[in-house]
Amino acid sequence: xxxxxxxxxxxxxxxxxxxxxxxxxxSHCPVxxxxxxxxxxxxxxxxxxxxxxxxxxxxGETLAREVALFTDNGGMFTTPGEARRRSxxxxxxxxxxxxxxxxxxxxxxxxxxxGDGGQRAWFHIGGAAPASRATRQFNRQLKTVPITGGxxxxxxxxxxxxxxxxxxxxxxxxxNVDRLGAALNKSQFPVFVFSSTSGExxxxxxxxxxxxxxxxxxxxxxxxxxxxxxxWGTALTSLWMTGFPPRTGFANSLxxxxxxxxxxxxxxxxxxxxxxxxVSARGEMPxxxxxxxxxxxxxxxxxxxxxxxxxxxxxxxxxxxGVAYSSRIGTFQALAATERSSLPSVSSIVQQLARALPGxxxxxx
Amino acid sequence: MLIRLAGGDVIDPVNGETGQxxxxxxxxxxxxxxxxxxxxxxxxxxxCIVMAGAIDIHSHIxxxxxxxxxxxxxxxxxxxxxxxxxxxxxxxxxxxxQTGCLYAQMGFxxxxxxxxxxxxxxxxxxxxxxxxxxxxxxxxxxxxxxxTLSLLRDAKSSSMLDDYVAWIxxxxxxxxxxxxxxxxxxxxxxxxxxxxxxxMVPEYGVSSRNIVKSLQxxxxxxxxxxxxxxxxxxxxxxxxxxxxxxxxAATEGVPMHLAHLQFYGYGIEGKRKFSSEAxxxxxxxxxxxxxxxxxxxxxxxxxxxxxxxxxxxxxAIGNANPKKTVIIDGDGNSSGGIxxxxxxxxxxxxxxxxxxxxxFLLITDPxxxxxxxxHPNGAPFTAYPExxxxxxxxxxxxxxxxxxNPSALELTTLASVRREYTFExxxxxxxxxxxxxxxxxxxxxxxxxxIADVAVYRRSKDIAKMFREAALVFxxxxxVVKNGKVTHYRWGKALRLNPxxxxxxxxxxxxxxxxxxxxSLDWFTFPDTAxxxxxxFAEVPCNS
Ligand SMILES: [Zn+2]
Numbered sequence: 050x051x052x053x054x055x056x057x058x059x060x061x062x063x064x065x066x067x068x069x070x071x072x073x074x075x076s077h078c079p080v081x082x083x084x085x086x087x088x089x090x091x092x093x094x095x096x097x098x099x100x101x102x103x104x105x106x107x108x109g110e111t112l113a114r115e116v117a118l119f120t121d122n123g124g125m126f127t128t129p130g131e132a133r134r135r136s137x138x139x140x141x142x143x144x145x146x147x148x149x150x151x152x153x154x155x156x157x158x159x160x161x162x163x164g165d166g167g168q169r170a171w172f173h174i175g176g177a178a179p180a181s182r183a184t185r186q187f188n189r190q191l192k193t194v195p196i197t198g199g200x201x202x203x204x205x206x207x208x209x210x211x212x213x214x215x216x217x218x219x220x221x222x223x224x225n226v227d228r229l230g231a232a233l234n235k236s237q238f239p240v241f242v243f244s245s246t247s248g249e250x251x252x253x254x255x256x257x258x259x260x261x262x263x264x265x266x267x268x269x270x271x272x273x274x275x276x277x278x279x280x281w282g283t284a285l286t287s288l289w290m291t292g293f294p295p296r297t298g299f300a301n302s303l304x305x306x307x308x309x310x311x312x313x314x315x316x317x318x319x320x321x322x323x324x325x326x327x328v329s330a331r332g333e334m335p336x337x338x339x340x341x342x343x344x345x346x347x348x349x350x351x352x353x354x355x356x357x358x359x360x361x362x363x364x365x366x367x368x369x370x371g372v373a374y375s376s377r378i379g380t381f382q383a384l385a386a387t388e389r390s391s392l393p394s395v396s397s398i399v400q401q402l403a404r405a406l407p408g409x410x411x412x413x414x
Numbered sequence: 415m416l417i418r419l420a421g422g423d424v425i426d427p428v429n430g431e432t433g434q435x436x437x438x439x440x441x442x443x444x445x446x447x448x449x450x451x452x453x454x455x456x457x458x459x460x461x462c463i464v465m466a467g468a469i470d471i472h473s474h475i476x477x478x479x480x481x482x483x484x485x486x487x488x489x490x491x492x493x494x495x496x497x498x499x500x501x502x503x504x505x506x507x508x509x510x511x512q513t514g515c516l517y518a519q520m521g522f523x524x525x526x527x528x529x530x531x532x533x534x535x536x537x538x539x540x541x542x543x544x545x546x547x548x549x550x551x552x553x554x555x556x557x558x559x560x561x562t563l564s565l566l567r568d569a570k571s572s573s574m575l576d577d578y579v580a581w582i583x584x585x586x587x588x589x590x591x592x593x594x595x596x597x598x599x600x601x602x603x604x605x606x607x608x609x610x611x612x613x614m615v616p617e618y619g620v621s622s623r624n625i626v627k628s629l630q631x632x633x634x635x636x637x638x639x640x641x642x643x644x645x646x647x648x649x650x651x652x653x654x655x656x657x658x659x660x661x662x663a664a665t666e667g668v669p670m671h672l673a674h675l676q677f678y679g680y681g682i683e684g685k686r687k688f689s690s691e692a693x694x695x696x697x698x699x700x701x702x703x704x705x706x707x708x709x710x711x712x713x714x715x716x717x718x719x720x721x722x723x724x725x726x727x728x729x730a731i732g733n734a735n736p737k738k739t740v741i742i743d744g745d746g747n748s749s750g751g752i753x754x755x756x757x758x759x760x761x762x763x764x765x766x767x768x769x770x771x772x773x774f775l776l777i778t779d780p781x782x783x784x785x786x787x788x789h790p791n792g793a794p795f796t797a798y799p800e801x802x803x804x805x806x807x808x809x810x811x812x813x814x815x816x817x818x819n820p821s822a823l824e825l826t827t828l829a830s831v832r833r834e835y836t837f838e839x840x841x842x843x844x845x846x847x848x849x850x851x852x853x854x855x856x857x858x859x860x861x862x863x864x865i866a867d868v869a870v871y872r873r874s875k876d877i878a879k880m881f882r883e884a885a886l887v888f889x890x891x892x893x894v895v896k897n898g899k900v901t902h903y904r905w906g907k908a909l910r911l912n913p914x915x916x917x918x919x920x921x922x923x924x925x926x927x928x929x930x931x932x933x934s935l936d937w938f939t940f941p942d943t944a945x946x947x948x949x950x951f952a953e954v955p956c957n958s
Contacts, residue, residue, distance in 0.1 A: 087540060088946045119485045123738040123752070130533075130745040130931050134560075135603060155932055162930060163560060163617070164603065238603060238743075264728075268605045270743050288484040289476065289541045292509040304509075306488050372540065372944050377933065379744070380478060380534040383940035396946070413511070413903065414544060414946070 052361040052392065054352035062360065066398075069344045069358040070405035073100055076324035076342075080313040082107050082335065083328040084279060086365035087372040087381060088414075089395030090286045093328055095412040096399050103298030103322075104287075105313040106280045107329055113308045115245040115275055116284060116294040122250075124257035127240060127270040128379035133159060137167035138236035140229070141193060142174045142256055143203050143247030149274045150187050152377055153242065157191050165237040172196055172229050174210065176203030176248065198223045204252030211259040233263065241271040274376050279331075282374030282381065290414075317341055327353070330364040330395055346398055363392030416440050417891065418453035421460030422870060425841045428859035432838060437464060439866040442891035446862045459870050462885055465841050466860050467523025467867030469848035472643075472673055472708050473789040475513050475527050475550070476541030478534045479720050479750040482740050483790075484508060486752050487718055489736075514546035515900045516796055521869025521884040524549045524848075524857060524909070528592055528643060528673065529722050531555055531748035535586035536940045542908050543945045547894050549906040549952070551852070553643050554588035555722055557596035557625045559746030561926060563618040566628055572635070577919040579632045585939050587910040587951055589852060590640035591633050592673075595647050595723040596625035599749040602725040609725060610647050611660045622647055623664060630668055636913060637957035639853020641669035641706070646678060649726045654678040655691030662695075665704040671851065674710025674788040675699075679769035683825060686761060690826040692769045696776035699783070706851060707777070708784035711770035711801055713793030714763060718754040720790060727751020745931075757793070764822035766792075768815075774805055775831045780842040784851070799882035805835040806877050853954055854909065866891035907952040 053065035083093045084107040097104045106112045173193035177200040198206045209219045263269035275281035284294045293306035316322040325343045327335040332348035345353035352359040365371020366384030375382040403412045417439040425432050438445045530538045530552040542550040598609040604616040630642040648657040658678035683689035730753045740752040757763045777783040789795040803810045849858025856865050870886040883898025894902045924935045
């Protein structure tokens with residue numbers, strides 16, 4: 050089986066590395082769109098720094114929204130583990146991404162062993178936008194009590210709810226708001242579960258305002274579930290390595306964080322970059338129809354369309370061991386390979402690329 | 415490789431009087447002068463001060479809460495001026511890479527991250543592994559987790575607590591144990607808003623004192639070299655000196671380390687009911703040989719407070735500057751709060767600054783007072799050079815005092831204290847004493863057999879400049895800094911204890927995580943290979 054291609058021709062791995070290194074060395078502004086585990090991320094960021102490039106996650110758009118929840122606002126948070134053990138009232142907010150449904154369904158089969166220890170109640174705050182089928186089914190399974198306001202969007206429902214809980218009159222009536230009020234009074238540690246797909250930034254800031262209100266007299270918190278665990282892990286890794294979340298670029302080895310300027314897919318679209326390095330340990334394909342040169346490190350059995358160089362890589366936790374963020378535990382987790390294969394890790398390929406560059410220096414990670 | 419540092423003024427209180435002598439390094443270790451051998455490399459350091467590499471026992475340099483602070487405050491990096499350097503990622507703001515470079519440039523070669531949540535140990539160690547040059551170590555936080563509190567409530571045998579502490583230390587690769595406002599984070603989840611030494615954790619009926627005393631005893635029985643590291647209750651509150659006094663009195667003949675005592679040096683005198691109790695606390699420390707303390711000095715300017723004392727951080731939200739915060743009710747010991755803060759030269763800031771200096775100057779034994787700003791809580795560690803100057807020059811203190819709030823300073827003894835730290839005292843406080851406190855026999859001094867961590871400073875009237883830019887720094891015998899600039903990159907290790915785990919405790923932990931979290935234990939543990947560096951850890955023995 051081939052693991053490297055130049056254009057559509059299978060080539061020995063070293064030839065592909067040499068070719069890719071040449072492209073990297075001659076690029077004025079390489080940009081990296083990455084999707085890898087912690088160690089793949091570390092190496093890719095180190096390479097971007099060496100080359101004066103910029104990096105973003107493959108799911109940069111969603112990730113940038115999630116990062117903005119913190120950079121703009123902050124808030125009060127708890128971990129899934131603590132919510133499971135302590136919270137007798139779970140309030141889901143908007144759309145919860147499908148990868149998290151199993152965890153939440155598992156909570157529904159348990160009773161809190163800490164705090165008030167009461168039978169767990171479930172609510173769902175939703176806007177007028179129609180919920181996906183998966184979400185509707187998920188809510189049915191959890192028997193959530195819906196908090197809605199007719200044709201009000203989610204942020205307006207949250208604003209109305211906050212006002213009601215502050216004891217203010219609200220013009221638009223919300224369904225089941227009194228039931229939620231009673232449940233909040235009864236529960237010692239209510240937890241609101243949300244994701245960046247739950248709604249617009251203003252709505253999520255409103256949610257944190259509501260939680261802050263509840264904490265004046267009692268306790269409440271929230272669980273933030275990232276849309277994609279690997280993307281969130283990349284954000285955390287980027288933070289310690291560069292001081293900044295992704296959408297960071299390097300000029301004269303100084304990192305700068307700018308979510309508009311260093312949006313790598315925009316840079317590729319607008320031809321601000323002259324080389325695109327696509328790293329996808331999940332084997333996803335880069336957007337089509339882009340006009341600049343492409344190096345693809347992808348979990349693929351065939352060359353990536355329009356890539357000058359394609360190198361097949363493995364996925365951490367499947368082909369090889371690795372470390373990834375897990376929202377189940379709210380931190381990083383060591384992963385053992387489940388189907389160990391000979392596919393190289395992103396990190397090992399990126400390190401080989403660095404050694405093939407002029408100067409032949411090892412990366413710091 | 416044989417290296418000779420020739421003609422420096424060697425300040426090495428552990429091994430004798432200060433004086434001019436050569437330092438010899440072979441293969442990463444210090445050796446006696448070898449007879450009849452020619453060095454491969456000689457550095458003329460005549461006229462320079464030569465000390466062991468400095469050791470910081472309490473600096474929040476990595477882990478979940480530190481990283482959340484980076485996430486909350488990308489604008490904060492402007493506080494760290496970029497320095498030109500041609501080493502990977504060393505210009506990266508407030509990053510792991512820059513942390514290692516900035517510490518090394520000041521002659522620091524070992525730094526302890528004092529607040530690792532055991533459940534997030536992998537994250538902490540991943541960050542520490544990306545801090546270049548220096549060695550690192552961690553203290554594992556205990557005392558707010560259901561498992562410990564349940565053991566104490568149920569009055570389980572002390573050997574079971576020991577087995578648990580040993581398992582935590584071993585699985586999280588820690589060098590010691592820390593309690594942070596013991597019991598308060600658990601109580602805060604039950605809506606308790608203030609928590610003192612003799613208050614009870616709801617549901618468990620266990621007092622903060624009981625938690626501290628039980629863990630202190632366990633640490634001693636296990637032979638963990640570093641005494642229990644205690645972040646006491648009521649941090650930052652007017653009147654907290656009473657809490658500190660009660661905690662100091664609770665040592666009862668067993669060693670205990672009290673962290674960032676400055677933040678407890680406050681009384682309730684004066685118009686603003688916020689005054690200095692530093693002189694009283696200094697006297698208590700002087701009179702109790704079992705207690706060691708570090709200061710947590712406040713220096714002025716923008717910083718961000720990062721603490722696992724979630725109850726205290728929640729109370730401080732109103733003072734956030736800029737106005738955004740993160741408060742985390744984590745599981746067990748992983749709670750915390752991130753509150754950005756600007757120390758102003760107003761009444762409060764001036765008083766805090768003076769309290770820290772009073773403690774430094776009034777505590778007489780440099781073996782029992784440790785040099786910290788509780789980075790970044792009192793100030794970023796990059797303020798150390800200015801702090802050395804304040805300790806070594808009463809003129810520098812007087813000069814700074816003229817800029818500060820006079821009514822605050824009047825409530826302190828600072829102006830009357832003329833003590834100036836000597837180089838020998840600095841060497842004890844930042845080298846010899848930390849090594850002894852942490853159980854690191856291989857460093858903190860320049861005797862034969864020690865690892866060759868050496869800092870050379872060029873004498874200068876400008877004390878801050880002298881300590882900011884070491885002339886030469888060697889880490890394990892490798893020259894890493896020259897003229898205040900990093901010249902060579904290497905990877906240090908995380909120093910850890912490795913007590914053997916008790917089989918019954920492993921089984922108990924498996925059952926506990928299965929039952930309470932619905933997850934197998936391997937979600938929470940990791941192999942050394944997960945760090946992806948060669949030999950990321952070095953073992954430190956427990957006392958026998
Ligand atoms: Zn601290």
